[in-house]
Amino acid sequence: MKVVIKQNPSPSVLANVIAFMGSLGAALLVAALILWSQGVDPLHAYARIFIGAFGSFYGWSETLTKAIPLMLCGLGLAVAFRSSFWNIGAEGQLLLGATAATGIALFVPIAGPSLLLLMILAGFLAGAAWGLLPAIFKGKLGANEVITTLMMNYIAMEIVKYLVTGPWKGATQFGFPYTDRFPSAAQLPVLAGTRVHYPTLVIGFALAVLLYVILRRTKLGYKIRVIGDNPHAAQYAGISYTRTILAVMIISGGLAGIAGVGEVAGVRHLLTTPEQISQGYGFTAIIVAWIAMRNPLAVIASSIFMGGLLVGGDVFQTSLGLPFQTINVFNGLILFFLIVGQIFVNYKISLRGEE
Amino acid sequence: MPLLDLATDAMIAAIRVGTPLLLATLGEIYAERSGVLNLGVEGMMLTGALAGFVTTLWTGSPVLGLLAGAGAGGLMALIHAFLSISLRANQIVSGLALTMFGIGLTGVLGRRFVGIQLARRFYPIIIPGLSEIPVIGPLFSSNAMVYLSLALAVLLWFVLFKTKLGIEIRAVGENPAAADALGVNVYLIRYLCVTIGGVLAGIGGAFLPLGKPLSWTENMTAGLGWIAIAITIFAMWRPGRAIFGSYLFGAMLWLAYRLQPYFASNILNMAPYVLTIIVLLLGTREILRKRIGAPSALSIPYRRGER
């Protein structure tokens, strides 16, 4: 018995949407089984999550708050994946951005809105620099970017841990690993009554549109797409792989950096241990980009969707007595069925007897 | 003699942390040697840990616990293998999905086991004489699992470099087309190696709750799976060096924790990852690539007839 796979060259958009729906359905089904085995009524749980995330003003505000870093990281990953550069390091780039912003907030004595601007800029540059290193390693040495970006996540985490337990530990924090609170000039404004730090949200929306335009309509975007689809053709056409990848990772790392700025300046107003700054946004953003099929505009929708799912994690913890990690079950299943679904869409799979 | 004591403590810690690392690394070496990248190690270790804990709890037998861990890890690996090899899906995403799933699943299923203590465990087997030697003495008064892991390392090294199967595995990872032309079943070899990877990761994970704490906590592996992936590269895909790398990284991690009051230990925590990157970069130099570089066909799905 052989699994025979033939390519179906032109799947329609409809086919892809159906595949996504199917994947989502399959994921929910399997997750439901798991929940049911734990004595949790899955329908009840799903209802609570949906209501929790989208059923109230508070819910929506929380969903949006979590959607912001997912959107920014997801946009960066969409661009990276478009060029077939597997950036698994968004988490680290986010943390570096957060660190840079913290440094400015705590030690640069400027008042007024220019402080925030400076922080965002610093965060972008720090994230970009962190993403640039693996790009250089890949472009100049051919080093596998999956490993380099992955390793640099953990190096970034150690840098943050070092700072918050050492030189940047807040005088006012009773010895806990927190920096001092940011001065108010360094705090991003939020929508009334919520935690939605809207400047970064606006940046996210703007960048989604901007990146969509760049990818579709500019020379750089064209080069990115060529490299991602056929590197040999890129060489033939005189497109420099290294230069394009550097540009890609400046964008990808920089966006993750801005996400980091958002988390420290908009949500926490200080820097603390990595797992309190980012709830795995860098990794979840991979799912965001994958669902969106690397289309920046679709990232807006998929980041809100995944943001809602993350709120579901809180719901699990508070109302259903399950650990926060439960959402990882959904994350994993969605990603898993998404890949399987895409295979079905892009290929015709049939089973054949021995020939 | 404080320095000697420190060294001995380091050894104990190296063994304790290094053993699950070693097992997971050995598994990953086999998977990658055959050409498949497995980023699901962390998830496989966790499921192995939970399966091991629960089985030991219910059956009272740590050995059965180990087997359960092996089974859980192997099952997950089979899924990864199917996706990566038969469906030729993106290996990176497939592995990540399994890790996420593993973290979530064990969080959910494991919560009612938190805080329960195991009654049975592996007792240390003390080798008289040798266990008195300072510094490396603890190696000879470890429990059965430690000896098992070292024996496995030797066994796996032997299979990889001294047997027919080993030749086929290494050939498949380097030039699957050439192996295929000579009648080697590329798909079967890769399935085998990925499954071995999962089985060993599961056993390595099972070691954690069956060791010192004798209990289960959420996210017990805390990133050990990722370090195993790093050690695979640091060890240049060789089981012998994996022993060295696992114990070294284990000692570094412990040392970082121990020295925390005295100085910023984060450098030590970082060291494994920095070292791995350095080794990876060195391995790209043409001259060194043949000796220490990655298997040439790593993470490239194989399709017969593709030129």
Next chain:
Amino acid sequence: MEPAEPVLEMKGITKEFPGVLANDHIDFDLRQGEIHGLLGENGAGKTTLMNILYGIYQPDEGEMWVRGKKVTIRSPKDAIELGIGMVHQHFKLAYPLTVLENVVLGSPVPFFSPLREAEKRINELAEKYKLQVNPRAKIWQLSAGERQRVEIIKALYRGATILILDEPTSVLTDREIADFFTVLRGMAKKNCAIVLITHKLAEVMALSNRVTVLQLGKVIQSVQTQKTSQPELAKAMVGRDVIFRLIRVPAEKGKAVLDVKDLCAYNDKGLPCLKNISFAVHEGEIFGIAGVAGNGQRELVEVITGMRRATHGKIFISGKDMTNCQTRKIAEIGVAHIPEERIDMGIVPNMSVAENLILTHQPIGSGGFLDYKHITRNADKLISDYKIATPSVQTPVKLLSGGNIQKLIVARETSVEPRLLLASHPTYGLDVSATEQIRRLLLKQRAQHTAILLVSEDLEEIMMLSDRIAVMYEGAIMGVMDAERAKSEELGLMMGGVKP
């Protein structure tokens, strides 16, 4: 000497692929202890015939006997069991593994100590056939000649007494070739039967006992080597009754657009592949480079387009020194390139037809934006002008047929009115009407005073289209002549390595 027993007989072998009759009722036989040369151009059918013998293809018609017994060979495994071994042109070796490990791979050795018995046997084989190689060396440490010996040992180890060698000297240095000749003669004396697939006349004359010449799938000649000569073989290899030339205006040759002087370069294996090449291509002429594939033509085009480094010599384009310049800059001064590998290199499969049509010459609007109005207009125009069959300009280009993809590439490269056009195998694998269309397009460019460098394995095409013809052999130009005066036998001799 009396003819020895035939170890192999192939009668009436016919094999058809879509659109081409690769083997047309071929008879071929091989005797014990002989070296039998199989000569022919690319596309003559020699590799297909041997692939049938080795079980990679099945013949549509015909029968085979091995040592007097009728056989059906369904796969390489069957062939190996019958004692047939094949050494391909591109080695299939795992580089970090040792010689021993590569040789025993896939064969029934014991699980433990797989190499002990094998090492003895391999040393015996090496001794017997003078194939000296260190069995414990790793492949990456060996030279090309030694690696070839490993491939031969691989076949012998599996019991091959009939050995097929496909263009074996194409990867060897001169010194290694001499050693190789000795080894081969020794093997024949020890009663191996060897089929030597080659296009090199000198080799055939020096090594073989008999030679069979194929042309367009048919056996033209099969003689004892002693009784023939290089010119005779060359004539058999390429001589055709009719070569019609497309109606053409006599060349209005202008000044030299491409001027290559003393060019040298290395190939991917680190061996010299261009040896002091010099020639010039003028405005309004088609300069054809003939020769069997693998003699440096591909690397020549790569060096001119900046995709490979020249280690010596100069390339002038329109008077400017463009040696080792970036591909981008070379394109910008008016050089267009129709690549040999059209799908691998020439297109971006998932992008639209319109976007592929600007791959090499992107129209920039202001501020780094692509001018999409221009892109669509350009696409519409090119699709109608060049009759590219596609549902729309937005269709992903991978859905187009091979012929239309090539038309797209040709349209793209010629529509920018280049000063120099490099066309590599432009009609390879295309059907008759697409082929004709593209040839006409090339002539049209010529009429528009473009200088055209045409590389093709199809000698007929070269003779049909070119104003002047150069033959490349082992990285050097054997000779340049006016196409009007070129005789196919002369060209055949040069293609086979014989200087006139």
